[in-house]
Amino acid sequence: MGAQQRHPMKGRRDTIKIEFLSNKEQHSYTPGDEIIGYAWVKMSEFLIPGCVEIALRGRSRVENDAILQPIRTYRQHNFLEMQQLVEVDAFTSYEVVENGFLYKFPFTFTVPDQLPIHACRHQEEQLSFHNTHLNLPPTMGIVQDGTKGLQSRSLCPENLSIAYAVEIKLKDEKAGFPHSKEPWNFAARQITIIPLSEIISSSKILQGSFFNQPRPYPPPLYQKHARLDSLHIETLTENPVSIYLPTNPIENSIKDITTIIPLRVCYNRKHRGPMPRLNKISRNLIAHTTLSDIQDRALKHGKPRPKNHHLYTSRLTLPSFNMSAQSKNTMEESRGSHYEAMLQVPVSLSPDLKLEPSFESCLFSRSYTLELCIFYRLAGRMNSYSTLLKVPLEIKITR
Structure with a gap:
């Protein structure tokens, strides 16, 4: 069996492993790149169609100031979600292994050039902001990849993270799938997305007053x-x-x-x-x-x-x-x-x-x-x- 056909989870029970096939440095991608891989799912029972969800998600997280508020809270916002269609044939082509069944679900995502149109919810008279606000934000902050911490970029506030990840969810069909909100098994792997310069609209970046940033052209000193x-x-x-x-x-x-x-x-x-x-x-x-x-x-x-x-x-x-x-x-x-x-x-x-x-x-x-x-x-x-x-x-x- 070749490198792509190996069994990464033999001997485990009810486990999920995400494997990327690309040779990208530290799983770093730019718009237009393809994210190709497999989700290996080892179960002690049979899986039925409809209980596996594979998605590429972009998520931002802002934590409150722990000095001002003793309880650490945060706000989370999903600005990108791309669902992968899971073929029914993938549920029938399992392999019998020790203590269960091994499933292999392929996935392919293409990093988009822009976010969906609904990602920017400004009023109609503010359409001039859309071209800028629909650009993909870069990966920022400290994100977690399994047991290892991955610091994607520097000079970022400690209470901010912008992360992209391929996520696999197994939902319990007995709990009323797809109405069941909580998955009974979940796995995710972080990736880094870096927008390219030709996609970023540079004409408004330093024009200043939209977020009341420092004036880019100070008067002569x-x-x-x-x-x-x-x-x-x-x-x-x-x-x-x-x-x-x-x-x-x-x-x-x-x-x-x-x-x-x-x-x-x-x-x-x-x-x-x-x-x-x-x-x-x-x-x-x-x-x-x-x-x-x-x-x-x-x-x-x-x-x-x-x-x-x-x-x-x-x-x-x-x-x-x-x-x-x-x-x-x-x-x-x-x-x-x-x-x-x-x-x-x-x-x-x-x-x-x-x-x-x-x-x-x-x-x-x-x-x-x-x-x-x-x-x-x-x-x-x-x-x-x-x-x-x-x-x-x-x-x-x-x-």
Whole structure:
């Protein structure tokens, strides 16, 4: 008997095992991929048609804050359900094994490009949100796969999980199937689903006010000094900076993904004296996760977020960038006492970080901001000064 015909549950009683046939890394799938496998069911009695349910489900779970509420509660929402038709012939092609009968139920699911139309329940005048809200959310949070904990992605709040799983339920026909709600046997295996960049609508991800997220384009920051000199630093990108991460960096032999962010440094000098010296840039990647335990049907663009929405911020510190070599002798006089310098700031992300892509849905959203803190020194001063610049980012996943 070949590898696909093996008996994984011989010697057990009334057990279910789910077996995947694909060679996907850690069972990670993207839209359009097929999830192929078998459900091995070993029973001490015969199974009859109609008592086996095989489905692919997407489920979100939001737990309450244990500090504010002593009893740990949660809200769960099923946003995706795809049923597998179980052929009647599968109930007659059993195999007699020790202490029972072994059944083999094949299943095939194709990861959809979008959620069903009823997954977004906004009012008719808000149809512009549907294209964004019907995109599949990525697997997030810590989910359970049998006895092992599987952390699918990083920078996710501890009280949130978005999980996909193939589930097998055996329902008791004697209890009035299909009206019996509780299965008398159940098994599930987690999978990871990662939406691709061409499916995510990037035009609304960082437009800000829908969930009252931080403004992606902050006003220019000016640093005033005692001599009335001014230093102004700005980015030269009009749109959010896109960073593309591969779905399988190990297979593609990719180490770090680097994106260059151009900066313009403007210095207006009112009195004679040396110009400021740029030292370094500290870089922080900020992940903004908006989550809700209730789906709102009347969200309107530009309104404050509802009370049941919560914004969580996670910070990832990146290595600092030394600017002394790059900025030396680059300040050029453009007119009178106005000086400018162009800087190229690299931002490198390791694929091992496993960042979720930017997305937005009815219940959840994820956006990113790159926080640049520019340090510099003034002539005759011992202290180091700094100014803060925030750059909106979009994380996208490609094949």
